[in-house]
Structures are given as structure tokens and as C-alpha cells.
Amino acid sequence: MLNVMQRWREPSDCCLRRTGSDTTAGRPACRGDIMREVAVIGCGVTKFGHHWEKDHEDLLVEATYEAIADANVELKDVEAVWCGTFYPSTGISGNVFSDTLKFFGKPISRVENYCATGMDNIRNAAFAVASGAYDLVIAAGVEKLMDAGSRGLPPIEGIFSVAMPYVSAPAMFAMAANRAFKEWGWTREDLAMVAVKNHYNGARHPKAHFRSEVTVEKVLKAPMVAYPLGVYDCSAVSDGAAAVVLTRPEIAKEIVGDDYAVIKAVGMAVETMHPWHRPSESFLSFPATVKAAKMAYKMAGIENPRKELDFGIVHDCFTITELINYQDMQLCKPGEGAELIRNGVTAIDGDFPINPDGGLKSFGHPIAASGVRMVAELTKQVLGKAEGLQVKDAEAGFAHNLGGPYSVATVAIVSRP
Amino acid sequence: MLNVMQRWREPSDCCLRRTGSDTTAGRPACRGDIMREVAVIGCGVTKFGHHWEKDHEDLLVEATYEAIADANVELKDVEAVWCGTFYPSTGISGNVFSDTLKFFGKPISRVENYCATGMDNIRNAAFAVASGAYDLVIAAGVEKLMDAGSRGLPPIEGIFSVAMPYVSAPAMFAMAANRAFKEWGWTREDLAMVAVKNHYNGARHPKAHFRSEVTVEKVLKAPMVAYPLGVYDCSAVSDGAAAVVLTRPEIAKEIVGDDYAVIKAVGMAVETMHPWHRPSESFLSFPATVKAAKMAYKMAGIENPRKELDFGIVHDCFTITELINYQDMQLCKPGEGAELIRNGVTAIDGDFPINPDGGLKSFGHPIAASGVRMVAELTKQVLGKAEGLQVKDAEAGFAHNLGGPYSVATVAIVSRP
Known part of the structure; x- marks a missing residue:
């Protein structure tokens, strides 16, 4: 049946590049046709960091109320919710949101x-809006890791012991760094410059966990975690929550005028949980990112992201990850990632700023909150309302997550309407 | 902003009752307009029960390959996957499907x-298809509980101990039974008749866990679990997997002709995780079911489910739950549930058969697999291809899940095209 499927897929390849609703009149809904019509009208982000005095419920309430106030709607206007958690509350389903917000009798999914x-x-919330099932929804994420009882990521019993018996996250990405050093001549100084850039940006963001600049020297002299990654090459454990309000552009216009952003695409790819068992594993590229980026660019009709987009927010769980992400996101060719940081291309005043918010390096990475926060940052940037440093003339950008043993990646593209 | 939202909601109330795609020409996509256009073209269900010799990967492979063969497609035609698990693999995300099926580089969500x-x-897979983002997707669920190390549901550390410190699932529903006995005069015999009916049906389904009939006497004499619920009033712990292939009807027609079913609606409501703390808690109705049913009926344009639908599959985790479900699903008035079982209305040859497959009573309840299996059963019934007992002239029916401490419910409506 492949022929049938290919026939259906071909016309849809260009769907997202069409403009004007008249192109769909009289025809069945076409792939991606509606995807670009999902609007972000409100964003809420807690300060990320130590929240010893708050539970994850407190953080979720704070982010959600900020988002609905920003959207100029009330909680009772919200028709459905997607609320993510990874560590805390695994297994408490939609109740993580319903009991916390006293939001009862409506649909809530935990992804x-x-x-x-x-x-x-x-992504799932956007599909639901694009499908026409709901007019106004919230997508949120919350994580509380500071009181998880350990430093670094807490273990998941019976899961990580099977999947990753010996490999911690820093060890995984240290292998990538060592390979990049050997293959391309990258150095610890290159990595350090990523930390310097992101902490420069994050020091200016009121909601960042770490708000101080660092120097290359300080990064290089920091305690080693997994060679060549020192403390400042690693993102931190943190607490936080974020929420966004999504609707259709026609409704957005009525509520907030032109003060909304549009989700053009969300690409996603899942690879293996055991990448190091693959003979083809190079540690020089993360295939999930490459594939998710291709999907997102295709959905949004983007052929040259470096030219057609203005900035990006990447998953800098480690400094080496950011440099490899440059390449996987097609901002440069393989091996050239370090040149972008050396030449200031990805600095806040560079040709293509990356992580103008300060990234995971400055915010830490409360798992389920990060991706939502990133899309909120994207939205604020394209609306010219960035809380930290504003990217000049930002009209469109991407946000990127890389998860698990680099087995899953998502790429969202957000622009002005 | 409530006025704006209400204005947007009003015209959409009748959207799903519209027929013909011409009604949407030249207008922005309207709520639910596309929901009914999601087709189920393939179903796969493993035998449910003891699978000591198989891991959950084996079960997932079996169900998925059966579904794609039934749909007449290949795995490479599938563009995206939603794969649910609750207990096993909590935290292994999309990899539960990718590594198991060697299905790499595509989007997989775990809900x-x-x-x-x-x-x-x-539900989420259907939204994605209805949004136009994908043409062909799989929704699957798998659970392996038989080797979880305990009888009944295994605990989730740090979650259930907080949420439900003293209350087991049988104890929760026993309170409902006792209240119904007092309020409406229902008896243990009424409950027993639910078990007798469902085991009669399940004894004829080749994939049921328990395939033998029981008598009222046997049910009444069985060991007590939580008064008045005996062993045969409770659904069992089980292993199993199920998968369905979803696409757009236009594509379905090309692949399988008229041999497909249509998802008309999926309603869902989340209530509190602590229902017994609500002063209004009566134990005589589960509000999540009532609300999810209302949503689904509204989306599908159904005003009188008893007349407009032909049969149903309800979440009979306990016999008392099935009787209360009759009422919550609007098949009869409060207090009349027992009359439906006494009068044979819900028997396989009755006016409105319930659980023609044998229900959870016969299949057990491997959590994430159950809801997918139910939609597969619905599909087979409306296509006249039921594996167990066929409901006469089945054209449209519903499936219902009730989850957590009766805090979440979903209702799907499936019909012939």
C-alpha cells in the first residue's frame, strides 16, 4: 500500500507554504494546512532555580496564572490542557493540573x-487546536528536581538501570566532545565560549537560575565532571514551571490584536534508547535532531534556516551539545560548529543568536518545564518582549529539545503572524 | 474575555452535525469539524491474560503487526505513533515503541x-490526523502486570501513598456499591448478573483472559474482596497490548474500500484525585464519566444515546461500576441501572448490549492496553467482524474508560462511515 500513501503524501509536501485559506476550499483538509494557524497568545514562566519553599503545585499555579493573565483570558475559558511532568508525579496523569489549579471536568492529558x-x-496541544476540536487550550510543564534527594538526575528504578547501566548524562556527552576534539580539532576553549556566551545572556534574564557571567578561564578551571566537561560545561538541576495559551489566530486577533505569535511547525523524531550500540554511531551528530529539524523546516516551508530564521534556542544540556546542535539544525556544515562560537555568529549581537535567554546553562533543566519555557521565550522574542536580551529584528526562530540518551528531539518554529 | 470565547464557541456547537465538506469552504476550520473524519482502518489485539513467556515488547510487536496487516499497510507507511503505558516503562517515553518495533526517526508520543x-x-492521535499533520498514524497501548511482583495493582512509590493512603481500588468501588444498595435497593444478585453477562460474552471471545461462564450462585459464593465485592465482581490483573491504525477517510477508502470505521468523537474529563474529600461526593455517580459522555455526545451530535447508538463498551473494573456507568452514560435514569441488567437490556441479544466482548471482567485490565482494545472492539463490531459475539445490526457504539480514583474518564464514539 506504499504507493497509495506516497500519492497522498506528495501534494501535502507543499501545503504549509500555501497562503490564504482559499487554497483549501472544497478540498479535504491537507497535511499541515492548519498547523501554522495555531497562535500563542500568553506565556507564563516561573523563576527557575532553587524553590525549597515551593512544591511543584505552587510553581504550576504561578506559571499558569501568569500565562492566562498574559493572554487576557480566564482559566474558565480554557477548554483543554496538556500538562507534562517527567520525574515528579509520574503516574498522576491529568490530576497534576486538575487538583493543582482546581480545574475540574475538562480534558487534561499528560504527555x-x-x-x-x-x-x-x-505539539499535541497544537494538533488539537489545529484539528478544530478546541478553541483555547493550555500546554504546561513542571518539574521539581532540587529536592529529589540527589545531585544530577534522580534514577528511575528499573528503567535506567536497564537502559543505561553505566552511562550518566555527562558521560554520554563527554564521549561526543572527545570525538569532536579528535575529528575536528575542537578544544575545551571552544566549549568554554559556549558557557561564556550563554551565561552572559542569562545574567540579564530575570528568571534565570544562574545570573552571573563567567570567563573562559573560570570555565576551564572548574572541577571536572566527565572529561572534557567541567562543571560549567553542564546544565544544572533546577525547579521550574512554564505554560503557554494556544488558540486559533482568528480568536487571537480578537483577544490580543496583533500581539500573538504563530507556531509554524513542530517536528519530532525518536531514535533508539541505545545509540552507542549502533555501528553507525559517530557521536558527531544526533540523528533525532537532524530528523526533527528536517520535519519542522519542511512543515514551515523553510529551505535555508540560517537565512530564513533569525535566531534559535537549542538544548544546551552540555556545551558540546550546543555546538553539535548548530550543525544538526543546519546552521553550518559538520565540523564548523566551533567556528560559529569563535566568530561570534551565535552571540546576542551576532548574525544568528543562539540561546538569547541564556539557555539551559543559565536556567537549569527542570525537564518538562524546559520545552515549554523555550517556546515561551521564542514567542516573547518575536513579539519584541523578551524578558532578558532582545534579539534585534526577531521575526522567526526555532526552539529545540534533545532528550533521553539523545533518542528524541523536537523542533518548534515560531514567528510573528 | 469570556464573551469573546463564548462567541467563538456557539457556532461550533453544531459543527459535528454538519455533513459534507462544502459546509466548511471559505471558512476557518471550526471546532470538531474534522473530528468525525478520522478513520480506523486496522486493529490488532493480543490475547489478554498470562504471558509469562513474553515481555511487553513481544506483546506490542504482536498487536502492532496485526493492526498494520489488518489495515493493509506497512510499518514504513506510518508517519507518527502514540504509544501508552502506565506501569511498565514509566519514563521510557517514545522508546517503548521505537526500540521495540525498530521504528526509528519518526515522532512517537507517550500519553x-x-x-x-x-x-x-x-484521542491525541486522532487530533493529529484531524489537524492534517499526518495521514497515517498508530495509536497503541501495552501493559504487563502479571509479573509485577504483586497481586492487584502494584504501588507507585511516592504517588499513591500520598494520593490514596488507605484506599485500594476494590475498597473505593465497594463504597459505591454499599451506597447504591442503601439508596436504591440494589443487591449483590444485581451485581452478580453483570459478571454472569460479561463472562457469558467473554467465554465466546478468543482473546479474552477468562473464557468460562459463571452463575449467579458462583459469583455470590466467591471469596469476598471488599464487601460487597467478591472475586467475580472484580476485573483481573492481566497482560496485553492493542493497536489501531488511523487515517483520513479519503485515504481509508483507497486502501480498504468501505471496510473502515469512523471515530465520531472522543470526550474526556478529569476530576479530582481525592473525590472522597468532596462534600458533594455521593458515590452514586462518577462525574468524570458524566462530563466525558456529554462532551462526546455533543461532538457527535447525539441527543439520545439509547436510541441513536446501538451498543456500548464500558469500563467494568467492578460489577458495580458497570451499573453506575449505565446511568452516567445516559442509558437510563439514576437508580435504574440495575433494572437494565435484570431485564436483559444490556445482554448480547438485548435492546442495548453492553460489553459484547466480555468487558474487563473477561479480559482483565492491562491498563494502557484496555482503551485501545475497546476502540478496536467497537470498530470490529460496527464492521460486522466481531471476534467474539457480534451485536446484531451494530452501526454505532461507544467505548468508555474510567481511571485513577475515578478522576478521569474518556468516551469514544465509533460508527460505520
Whole structure:
């Protein structure tokens, strides 16, 4: 039946590049046709960091109320919710939102997808709006890791012991760094410059966990975690929550005028949980990111992201990840990632700023909150309302998550209407 | 902003009753307009029961390959997957499907929602197809409980101990039974007749866990679990997997001719995780079911389910639950549930058969698999291809899940095209 499926797929390849609703008149709904019509009209983000005095319920309430106030709607206007968690509350389903917000009698889904949990919640919420099933929904994510009882990511009994018996997250990405050093001549200084850039940006964001600049020297002299990754090459454990309000553009216009952003696409790819068992594993590229980016660019009709987009927010769980992400996101060719940081291309005043918010390096990575926060940052940037540093003339950008043992990636593209 | 939202909602109330795609020409997509256009073209269900020799991967492979063969497609034709699990693999995200099926580089979401996990996966998959984002997707669910190390549902550390410190599932529903006995004069015999009916049906289904009939006497004499619920009043712990292939009707026609069913609606409601703390809690009705049913009926344009639908599949985790479900699903008035079982209305040859497959009573309840299996059973019934007992002239029916401490419910409506 492949021929049938190919026939159906071909005309849809260009769907997202069409403009004007008249092109769909009289025809069945076509792939992706409606995807670009999902509007972000409100964003809420807690301060990320130590929240010893707050539970994840407190954080979720704070982010959600900020989002609905920003959207100029009330909680009772919300028809459905997608609320992600990874560590805390695994297994408490939609109740993580319903009991916390006293939001009863409506649909709430919990979507979980490793470190891409937050953005996959947005993805599913966007599909539901695009399908016409709901007019106004919330996608949220919350995580509370500071009091998990350990430093680094807490173990998941019976899961990680099977999947990753010996490999911690820093060890996984350290292998990538060592390979990049050997293959392309990248250095610890290159990695350090990523930390310097992201902490420069994050120091100016009121909601970042770490708000101080670092120097290359400080990064290089920091305690080693997994060679060549020192403390400042790693993102931190953190608490936080984020929420966005999604609707259709026609409704957005009525509520907030032109003050909304549009989700053009959300690409996603899942690979193996055991990448190091694949003979083809190079550690020089994360295939999930490459595939998710291709999907997103195709959905949004983007052929040259470096030219057609203005900035990006990437999953910088480690400094090496950011440099490899440059390549996987097609901002440069393989091996050239370090050149972008050396030449200031990805600095806040560079040609293509990356992580103007400060990234996971400054915010930490409360798993399910991160992807939602990233889309909120994207939205604020394209609306010219960035809380930290504003990217000049930002009209469209991408956000990217990489999760699990780099087995899942999501890429969202957000622009002005 | 409520006025704006109400204005947007009003015209959409009748959207699903419209027929013909011409009604949407030149207008923005309207709520639910596309929902009815999601087709089920393939179903796969493993035998449910003891599978000591199989892992959940084996079960997932079996169900998925059966579904794609039934749909006359290949795995490579599938563009995206929603795969639910509750207990096993909590935290392994999309990899539960990717590594198991060697299905790499495509989007896979894990949706988790207590005992409604399976149907919420279908719900999200259906939204994605209806949005136009994908043409062909799989929604699956798998659970392996027989080797979980305990009888009954295994605990989730740190979650259920907080949420439900003293209350087991049988104890929760026993309170409902006792209240119904007092309020409406229902008896243990009424409950027993539910078990007798469902085991009669299940004894004829080749994939049921329990395939033998029981008598009222046997049910009444069985060991007590939580008064008045004896062993035969409770659904069993079980292993199983199920998968369905979803596409757009236009594509369905090309692949399988008229041999497909249509998802008309999926309603869902989430209530509190602590229902017994609500002063209004009566134990005589589960509000999540009432609300999810209303949503589904509204989406599908159904005003009188007893007349407009032909049969139903309800979440009979306990015999008392089935009787209360009759009422919550609007098949009869409060207090009349027992009359339906006494008068044979819900028997396989009755006016409105319920659980023609044998229900959870016969299949057991491998959490995430159940909701997917139910939608598969619905599909087979409306296509006249039921594996167990065929409901006469079945054209449209519903499936229902009730999950958590009766805090979440989903209702799907499936019919012939």
C-alpha cells in the first residue's frame, strides 16, 4: 500500500507554504494546512532555580496564572490542557493540573517524552487546536528536581538501570566532545565560549537560575565532571514551571490584536534508547535532531534556516551539545560548529543568536518545564518582549529539545503572524 | 474575555452535525469539524491474560503487526505513533515503541492518563490526523502486570501513598456499591448478573483472559474482596497490548474500500484525585464519566444515546461500576441501572448490549492496553467482524474508560462511515 500513501503524501509536501485559506476550499483538509494557524497568545514562566519553599503545585499555579493573565483570558475559558511532568508525579496523569489549579471536568492529558516532554505537550496541544476540536487550550510543564534527594538526575528504578547501566548524562556527552576534539580539532576553549556566551545572556534574564557571567578561564578551571566537561560545561538541576495559551489566530486577533505569535511547525523524531550500540554511531551528530529539524523546516516551508530564521534556542544540556546542535539544525556544515562560537555568529549581537535567554546553562533543566519555557521565550522574542536580551529584528526562530540518551528531539518554529 | 470565547464557541456547537465538506469552504476550520473524519482502518489485539513467556515488547510487536496487516499497510507507511503505558516503562517515553518495533526517526508520543491511558492515546492521535499533520498514524497501548511482583495493582512509590493512603481500588468501588444498595435497593444478585453477562460474552471471545461462564450462585459464593465485592465482581490483573491504525477517510477508502470505521468523537474529563474529600461526593455517580459522555455526545451530535447508538463498551473494573456507568452514560435514569441488567437490556441479544466482548471482567485490565482494545472492539463490531459475539445490526457504539480514583474518564464514539 506504499504507493497509495506516497500519492497522498506528495501534494501535502507543499501545503504549509500555501497562503490564504482559499487554497483549501472544497478540498479535504491537507497535511499541515492548519498547523501554522495555531497562535500563542500568553506565556507564563516561573523563576527557575532553587524553590525549597515551593512544591511543584505552587510553581504550576504561578506559571499558569501568569500565562492566562498574559493572554487576557480566564482559566474558565480554557477548554483543554496538556500538562507534562517527567520525574515528579509520574503516574498522576491529568490530576497534576486538575487538583493543582482546581480545574475540574475538562480534558487534561499528560504527555511524557524524556527531556522533550514540554515541547511534545505543546505539539499535541497544537494538533488539537489545529484539528478544530478546541478553541483555547493550555500546554504546561513542571518539574521539581532540587529536592529529589540527589545531585544530577534522580534514577528511575528499573528503567535506567536497564537502559543505561553505566552511562550518566555527562558521560554520554563527554564521549561526543572527545570525538569532536579528535575529528575536528575542537578544544575545551571552544566549549568554554559556549558557557561564556550563554551565561552572559542569562545574567540579564530575570528568571534565570544562574545570573552571573563567567570567563573562559573560570570555565576551564572548574572541577571536572566527565572529561572534557567541567562543571560549567553542564546544565544544572533546577525547579521550574512554564505554560503557554494556544488558540486559533482568528480568536487571537480578537483577544490580543496583533500581539500573538504563530507556531509554524513542530517536528519530532525518536531514535533508539541505545545509540552507542549502533555501528553507525559517530557521536558527531544526533540523528533525532537532524530528523526533527528536517520535519519542522519542511512543515514551515523553510529551505535555508540560517537565512530564513533569525535566531534559535537549542538544548544546551552540555556545551558540546550546543555546538553539535548548530550543525544538526543546519546552521553550518559538520565540523564548523566551533567556528560559529569563535566568530561570534551565535552571540546576542551576532548574525544568528543562539540561546538569547541564556539557555539551559543559565536556567537549569527542570525537564518538562524546559520545552515549554523555550517556546515561551521564542514567542516573547518575536513579539519584541523578551524578558532578558532582545534579539534585534526577531521575526522567526526555532526552539529545540534533545532528550533521553539523545533518542528524541523536537523542533518548534515560531514567528510573528 | 469570556464573551469573546463564548462567541467563538456557539457556532461550533453544531459543527459535528454538519455533513459534507462544502459546509466548511471559505471558512476557518471550526471546532470538531474534522473530528468525525478520522478513520480506523486496522486493529490488532493480543490475547489478554498470562504471558509469562513474553515481555511487553513481544506483546506490542504482536498487536502492532496485526493492526498494520489488518489495515493493509506497512510499518514504513506510518508517519507518527502514540504509544501508552502506565506501569511498565514509566519514563521510557517514545522508546517503548521505537526500540521495540525498530521504528526509528519518526515522532512517537507517550500519553499517560491512569486507566484511560489507551483511549487518551487514541484521542491525541486522532487530533493529529484531524489537524492534517499526518495521514497515517498508530495509536497503541501495552501493559504487563502479571509479573509485577504483586497481586492487584502494584504501588507507585511516592504517588499513591500520598494520593490514596488507605484506599485500594476494590475498597473505593465497594463504597459505591454499599451506597447504591442503601439508596436504591440494589443487591449483590444485581451485581452478580453483570459478571454472569460479561463472562457469558467473554467465554465466546478468543482473546479474552477468562473464557468460562459463571452463575449467579458462583459469583455470590466467591471469596469476598471488599464487601460487597467478591472475586467475580472484580476485573483481573492481566497482560496485553492493542493497536489501531488511523487515517483520513479519503485515504481509508483507497486502501480498504468501505471496510473502515469512523471515530465520531472522543470526550474526556478529569476530576479530582481525592473525590472522597468532596462534600458533594455521593458515590452514586462518577462525574468524570458524566462530563466525558456529554462532551462526546455533543461532538457527535447525539441527543439520545439509547436510541441513536446501538451498543456500548464500558469500563467494568467492578460489577458495580458497570451499573453506575449505565446511568452516567445516559442509558437510563439514576437508580435504574440495575433494572437494565435484570431485564436483559444490556445482554448480547438485548435492546442495548453492553460489553459484547466480555468487558474487563473477561479480559482483565492491562491498563494502557484496555482503551485501545475497546476502540478496536467497537470498530470490529460496527464492521460486522466481531471476534467474539457480534451485536446484531451494530452501526454505532461507544467505548468508555474510567481511571485513577475515578478522576478521569474518556468516551469514544465509533460508527460505520
